[in-house]
Amino acid sequence: MILPAAKCGACNMQRYSLFNLIRQSLGYHRGWQSNWRTPAPKDHYDIVIVGGGGHGLATAYYLAKKHGINRVAVIEKGWLGGGNTGRNTTIVRSNYLYDESSALFEHAMQLWEGLSQELNYNVMFSQRGLMHLAHNEHDLHEITRRCHAIRMNGIDSELLTPRQIKQRVPMINLNARFPVLGALYQGRAGTARHDAVAWGYARGADALGVDIIQNCEVLGFDIQNNEVRGVHTTQGLIRADKVGCVAAGNSSVLAAKAGLKLPLESATLQAFVSEPLKPMLDSVVTSNTVHCYVSQSDKGELVIGGSSDPYNSYSQRGGFDQIEHVVGPMVELYPVISRLKMMRQWGGTVDLAPDRSPILGESAVSNLYFNCGWGTGGFKAPPGSGDLFADSLANDRMHPILQPFGLERFTSGELIDEGAAAGVAH
Amino acid sequence: MPESTNRTGHALPPGAKTLRFRFNGKTYTGLQGDTLASALLANGIHFVGRSFKYHRPRGIFSAGSEEPNAIVETGTGGYAAPNVRATEVELYDGLEARSQNCWPSLSFDMLGINSLISRFIPAGFYYKTFMWPRSFWLKYEHYIRQSAGMGECPSQPDAEGYEKHHRHCDVLIAGAGPAGLAAALVAGRSGARVILVDEHPYTGGQLNDRRNSPATDNWLQQVTTELAMLPNVSLMLRTTLSGYYDHNFCTLLEKVSDHLPPAERQDCRQRLWKVRAKQVIIASGAFERPLVFADNDRPGIMLASAVRNYINRYGVLPAQQLCVFTNNDSAYQTALDAQATGAQVKVIDLRLKPDTPDANSLPGLAQAAGIQIHWNSAVSAVHGKTQVKGVTVHQLSDDGRNIQGPGIRLDCQCIAASGGWTPNVSLFSQARGKLRFDEEQQHFMPDRGVAINPNISAGACNGRFDLAGCISEGESAAFLTLDALKISASKQPVTQPPADPEDQPVHLAPRILWAVPCDHPIGEGPKKHFHELQNDSTAADIALAAREGFHSVEHLKRYTTTGMGTDQGKTSNVNALALMAEYRRLPIAAVGTTRFRQPYTPVTFGAIAGKDLQNLFAPKRHTAIQPWHDRHGAVMEDAGGWRRPRYYQQYPGESMHDAVQRECAQVRKTAGMVDASTLGKIDIQGKDAAEFLERIYTNRWHTLAVGQCRYGLMLNEQGMVIDDGVTSRIGEHHFHMTTTTGGAARVYQLLEDYRQTEWPELDVYLTSVTEQWSVISLSGPSAEAIMQPLTSQPVNAADFPDMSWQAMDIAGVPARVFRISFSGEAGYEINVPTRYGQAIWEKIWQQGQAFGCVAYGTESIHLLRAEMGFIIVGQDSDGTNTPLDLGMQWIVASDKADFVGKRGLQRNVFSQSNRKQLVGLMPEDASQILPEGAQVVLPGAIQSNDKGIGHVTSGYFSSTLESGFAMAMVAGGRQRKGDTLEVMLLSGETVRVTVTGTRFLDMQPKAAQQEAS
Amino acid sequence: MLLIECPWCGQCEQSEFHYGGEAHLTRATPESDNTELTGFLFLRSNVRGDTAERWFHAAGCRRWFNARRNTVDDRFICTYKPGQNAPQETTDA
Structure with a gap:
């Protein structure tokens, strides 16, 4: 028995709901449709997005949804969400120091807050709160400054005392070698299910007519008179009026194919999980001073990360020394985890910009746009990045929130230096 | 106390000590040499845990580290360990173990309800629901989290310690089975430095599955003894090669004392070895592959080889009535061994009955032994929920897709299942090796490695399953490895064990039915076909993933969570891929495989941290004082x-x-002294030392006379201030530079970079002398009076002017004294060799007592310097400020040809008047202390929702000024002098302030800035 | 963790070294134009494949040197002293 699918409004997307889940259960789930088609590339699109991660798929989704542009293809050299979207530690926050960053990440945060409903796909966005620990006077100075600045931008932010931290994170050792003196806390921050973000946007975009083409690698750009006309791919030439490259760690490689250099360096960022445990940690806790951050997934694994490996690499592999640099502080801060075990580790290729802020804008080649440089913090923004990038591509000008994030800042000197101000930005 | 019911006899050493242990509160006995799993089976216990999602009853499935089901918690208090595989726990007297993921008890688990509603919660169900109402997700999630997870995190700190060691070797060999032993023997005899590791407490690998046989037992003993005698071979048991990283860097986790009762344990629980191996030989064996059949997860269903292992190694027959369910020959060995131990055995074989039965084949021998064989048959139903009670067996249709005819019921308490064999390619894959699918044997095997990780796979992990073949592959792997190492190989051949009656040719070629049919279509009835036991992933889940577009192997893994359990898919991987291939009608090779990730088996966090905790977490640098x-x-x-x-x-x-x-x-009144030894100090010498400084700093250095000191500001190439300090000319070609405390290492490295790579033509040498000098900074109106009695040289301002230095004896100790101050008061920075630091400090302190001289710390440094308007790099600046922003344009010699940051500074944006500039702020209410970090806003900005225009960088109360005061970076700040602004507090209140300069204390203009944080 | 051949000390663990980014950049001087300045400060080849980069043997001889490394398979092709050009011979890739 294959049940007819309940459709979703105007598009032909099967609606997800408890009712439909039960209904499909009766038919042993044989009635569920594919989340996306497997189309052959068309000859020409209005816009081609290179990169099928969260940012690229979100861009395509909003182009179709908000701007009615559905002659759009997303070209992915591997599998959807196979880059950093599927390799991060799923942390979402919007508490950045500078006004420009606040505007961008808070825009993303507000979209996150309704994303499951928007996509009719549960991305498990869980606003369980995030704290940045301070371990010395300099840290306290730094988080206090940020707390004030963030509040000034209307974003929730508070300072926690060690006692308040201990209440939220009972397993923490306040008297570690570098004691816990306080924390910057954002209650609306939290985690989301990373794969679901790619899948939800892909399903939504596909239903709106976007062609998602996996296993299709870009080999070069068709550029005439300094204007991009299409992309050469492993599935042939795909013509396009505009091309948006949203390829994270591989952005420099794409840029080189267009004869461009970007202010980016690609490095490996590792992460790992423990074996699954019963609930033991509600908040996300990060520490810049000792470089570790941790949350507990819904499956029960502790999801742990630190800073990126020190050298440029595209290998998606890092060294064990970096793991040691993260586990040491973890055990020092949370001594009860000593007998727990690291179950699986992995690495992603992050695209680090000199000021640790993303880069969104048109390149020196007309109609060739880049959305990159998200570095270690890309998962905080796919909804906002996609929405604003789509708006910019649709209207042939950068959205006001994105204007400070263009490539020009590296010539003018107007950096948005979250890196200088905060060390690493997780 | 229950009797040990299933112990058959003699496999463990005769007279093995009886041990008592507790499981779920009941006391049992086992024997020395048992694992927790074998001891439980000996006591007739199969049901030991609950599954992750459906909370279905689960039993012991394997006999090794691939165990997906029998995951328990052991120990208590500081010895508690969750998520431990019962199959790997060596029994000791007094062992405590408990089931986990069940509440209130194993047999009555409330969340067993998940099993009843399993029809509604297939793979990925959570993506499709829990979305309404929007605000409820955290509530839903609370319950999801409660039901997920496995063990409990211990509540006590770890009672045991860990160690880490580095090692180097020529050859690291993973696995001490026949292949690994042979390789180690050859390499060891040839003089190579060999490390041979095995996760078990014994050598022999799968030889341990076999019935005792003098021939192979002797061989194993001789080889092991010879290896133990070779001084260049380290045989490390209970040791797992957990991580294969690049350039042949491998981590080994050695379980030092986990097998001992807590009272007998030494300081070190586990030891992590970090090994750099020139070559690696992977001899990690193979896993038996489960069969995917209806309700194949019930306690009592085990891998056939595991059953054989329990019988032959531990003398434990898991059940008296046993069904062997197989698609290949190897499980017949289990049938024969079980039969020989007195069990009633029946075989259900998926394969068609051979036309001409070979009496010497394993099935032939089984038949001759009176074992009933059901050919072309399948287990179509399993009876019993918490323990197998029997099976229903059906004939298969010709294509194997359906069952047919009447079913027969067979009673049994254990099903020994075999779906063939899978080479253990985890380590090869970790080492970046590429795999290929072998169509004949239907498994993945090593194909191509990478140059940076030289290794060779040998034996079963390379698809070689016969004993003689494994031994000779081990030998040849060693020859190849020695060749690469340029070590001449020993000519002595490895003796093969004499022929053993057990060494029948084993036909491993299986009849492939990736999912065995039952009385309803797979996934469309009450029976579940699990391909992945721990995470409850079924064949139907894979079909669903295929249907919904999750075609990529990675999508499959992430959507169904197959292979994401604590066993990392060791036994489930191939079945999952094969089922996906089947549903998508593709060859398995086209579906591909995921990369195996480190670690091979989970690694204790404590072992990774080692001893780098508490006081050893980070060095504590103390000054001599x-x-x-x-x-x-x-x-x-x-x-x-x-x-x-x-x-x-x-x-x-x-x-x-x-x-x-x-x-x-x-x-301010008399004097104070501060320990400034932490300042970075760099000794700079060479003919071009002055020229070097000229290029590094923004100001001029050629003009500095010997004996003089000068403040310098250091920029990065962008033109941003990164460090400051006073540098003094010791001699014509000799300078003494100071840096901030925190910036010392960074600056020293940066200077070396410029010296070596940018200006190698300069004759200049840099030496870090931070720790060679103790620095005592004495300042205040009485400083001179305190200083003078300590030295024969005059220290008054006329003879020893500001911003100069002199070599002099202080209390008989040769010192360099710098006439500089960071407090604004007359000051001396007394540098003495570190070994005299405390003595001289005490001398000065004694001298100072008559004047009420105090010792002061960093907080007072900050306040005193702020009263003078001196910045602290890193507090008042943050890496985004130019000298102009900080009001320090006076120190930038723009007419110099070049200096670091000069070109960067020339960009237009840095001369814009609306940049944030350093100013002073005085609160209208003098009692207010302006909080550091607070936002500065235009008056009324809160009402009009305007943004901030700056922030407070330093804020203090000054008794001298009798007022709070602050430094702040404010947009266009210098043009706002005299303006009224507001500083916003976290409470939402604002404080009115007046913009001022930063020279808060207008004393006689004193020297320089020093002693930055 | 990589194994790095210091031209002065021989093979040592990566933990002894600091990474120094792309090699052979030309430092901007006051005479450089904006393009040269931006190129020096920020733009990087960030090659996927054979790249020239700088390392500093911080816990060893404290000398800087250059290396050619493949950023995909992390194989060092060669290391060489500062001031030298990258050896151009290719090894098996």
Whole structure:
């Protein structure tokens, strides 16, 4: 028995709901449709997005949804969400120091807050709160400054005392070698299910007519008179009026194919999980001073990360020394985890910009746009990045929130230096 | 106490000690040499745990580290360990173990309800629901989280310790089965430095599955003994090659004392070895592959080889009535061994009955032994929920897709299942090796490695399953490895064990039915076909993933969570891929495989941390004067890797505010002294030393006379201030540079970079001398009076002017004294060799007592310098400020040809008048202390929702000024002098302030800035 | 963790070294135009494949040197002293 699918409004997307889940259960789930088609590339699109991660798929989704542009293809050299979207530690926050960053990440945060409903796909966005620990006077100075600045931008932010931290994170050792003196806390921050973000946007975009083409690698750009006309791919030439490259760690490689250099360096960022445990940690806790951050997934694994490996690499592999640099502080801060075990580790290729802020804008080649440089913090923004990038591509000008994030800042000197101000930005 | 019911006899050493242990609160006995799993089976216990999602009853499935089901918690208090595989726990007297993921008890688990509603919760169900109402997700999630997870995190700190060691070797061999042993023997005899590891407490690998046979037992013993005797071979048991990283860097986890009762354990529980191996030989064996059939997860269903292992190694027959369910020959060995132990055995074989049965084949031998074989048959139903009670067996249709005919019921308490064999390619894959699918044997095997990780796979992990073949592959792997190492190989051949009656040819070629049919279509009825036991992933889930577009192997893994359990898919991987291939009608090779990730088996966090905890977590750098600070009430803080006095409590309980006000007032009144030894110090020598400084700093250095000191500001190439300090000319070609405490290492490295790579033509040499000098900074109106009696040279301002230095004896010790101050008062920075630091400090202190001289800490440094308007790099600046922003344009010699940052500074944006500029702020209410970090806004901005225009960088109360005061970076700040602005507090209140300059204390213009944080 | 051949000390663990980014950049001088300045400060080849980069043997001889490394398979092709050009011979890739 294959049940007819309940459709979703105007598009032909099967609606997800408890009712439909039960209904499909009766038919042993044989009635569920594919989340996306497997189309052959068309000859020409209005816009081609290179990169099928969260940012690229979100861009395509909003182009179709908000701007009615559905002659759009997303070209992915591997599998959807196979880059950093599927390799991060799923942390979402919007508490950045500078006004420009606040505007961008808070825009993303507000979209996150309704994303499951928007996509009719549960991305498990869980606003369980995030704290940045301070371990010395300099840290306290730094988080206090940020707390004030963030509040000034209307974003929730508070300072926690060690006692308040201990209440939220009972397993923490306040008297570690570098004691816990306080924390910057954002209650609306939290985690989301990373794969679901790619899948939800892909399903939504596909239903709106976007062609998602996996296993299709870009080999070069068709550029005439300094204007991009299409992309050469492993599935042939795909013509396009505009091309948006949203390829994270591989952005420099794409840029080189267009004869461009970007202010980016690609490095490996590792992460790992423990074996699954019963609930033991509600908040996300990060520490810049000792470089570790941790949350507990819904499956029960502790999801742990630190800073990126020190050298440029595209290998998606890092060294064990970096793991040691993260586990040491973890055990020092949370001594009860000593007998727990690291179950699986992995690495992603992050695209680090000199000021640790993303880069969104048109390149020196007309109609060739880049959305990159998200570095270690890309998962905080796919909804906002996609929405604003789509708006910019649709209207042939950068959205006001994105204007400070263009490539020009590296010539003018107007950096948005979250890196200088905060060390690493997780 | 229950009797050991299933113990058959003699596999463990005769007379093995009886051990008592507790499981779920009941006491049982086992034997020395048992694992927890074998001891439980010996006591007739199969049901030991609950599955992750459906909370279905689960039993012991394997006999090794691939165990997906029998995951328990052991120990208590500081010895508690969750998520431990019962199959790997060596039994000791007094062992405590408990089931996990069940509440209130294993047999009655409330969340067993998940099993009843399993039809509604297939793979990925959570993506499709829990979306309404929007605000409820955290509530839903609360219950999801409660039901997920496995063990409990211990509540006590770890009672045991860990160690880490580095090692180097020529050859690291993973696995001490026949292949690994043979390789180790050849390499060892040839003189190579060999490390041979095995996760078991014994050697032999799968030889341990076999019935005792003098031939192979002797061989194993001889080889093991010879290896143990070779001085260049380390045989490490209970040791797992957990991580294969690049350039042949491998981590080994050695379980040192987990097998001992806590009372007998040494300091070290586990040891992590970090090994750099020139070559690696992977001899990690193979896993038996489960069969995917209806309700194949019931307690009592085990891998056939595991059953054989329990019978032959531990003398434990898992059940009296046993069904062997197989698609290949190897499980017949289990049938024969079980039969020989007295069990009633029946075989259900998926394969068609051979036309001409070979009496010498394993099935032939089984038949001759009276074992009933059901050919072309399948287990179509399993009876019993918490323990197998029997099976229903059906004939298969010709294509194997359906069952047919009447079913027959067979009673049994254990099903020994075999779906063929899978080479253990985890380590090869970790080493970046590429796999290929072998169509004939239907498994993945090593194909191509990478140059940076030289390794060779040998034996079963390379698809070689016969004993003689494994031994000869081990030998040849060693020859190849020795060749690569340019070590001449020993000519002595490895003896093969004499022929053994057990060594029948084993036909491993299986009949492939990736999912065995039952009485309803797979996934469309009550029976579940699990391909992945721990995470409850079924064949139907894979079909769903295929249907919904999750075609990529990675999508499959992430959507169904197959292979994401604590066993990392060791037994489930191939079945999952094959099922996906089948549903998508593709060859398995086209579906591909995921990369295996480190670690091979989970690694204890404590072992990764080792001893780098608490005081050994990070070095504590103390100055030579630390003992004095300790005796005088210093409250210490961490600053730039150092421990520094923050302030001194004159009496217990003195607040920091009071102490700082007291210290500062005394410095302004008479004198104070501070330990400034932590300042970075770089000795710069060479003909071009002055030229080097000229290029590094923004100001001029050729003009500095010998004996003079000068403040310098260091920029990065973008033109941003990164460090500052006073540098003094010791001789014509000799300078002494100081840096900030926190910036010392960074600056030194940066200078080396410029010296070596940018300006190699300069004749200049740099030496870090931070730790060679103790620095005592004495300042205040009485400083001169305190200093003079300590030296024969005049130290008055005329003879020893500001911003100069002199070599002199202080209390008989040769010193360099710099006439500089960071407090604005007359000051001396007395540098003495570190070994004299405390003695000279005490001399000065004694001299100072008549003047009421105080010792002061970093807080007072900050306040005193702020009163003077001196910046602290890293507090008032943050890496985004130019000298102009900080009001320090006076120090930039723009007419110099070049200096670091000059070109960067020339960009237009840095001369814009609306940039944030350093200014002073005085609160209208003098009692207010402006909080550091607070936003500065235009008056009324809160009402009009305007953004901030800057922030407070330093804020203090000054007893001298009798007012709070602050430094702040404010947009266009210098043009706002005299304006009224507001500073916003976190409470939402605002404080009105007046913009001022930063020279808060207008004393006679004193020298320089020094002693930055 | 990589194994790095210091031209002065021989093979040592990566933990002894600091990474120094792309090699052979030309430092901007006051005469450089904006393009040269931006190129020096920020733009990087960030090659996927054979790249020239700088390392500093911080816990060893404290000398800087250059290396050619493949950023995909992390194989060092060669290391060489500062001031030298990258050896151009290719090894098996």
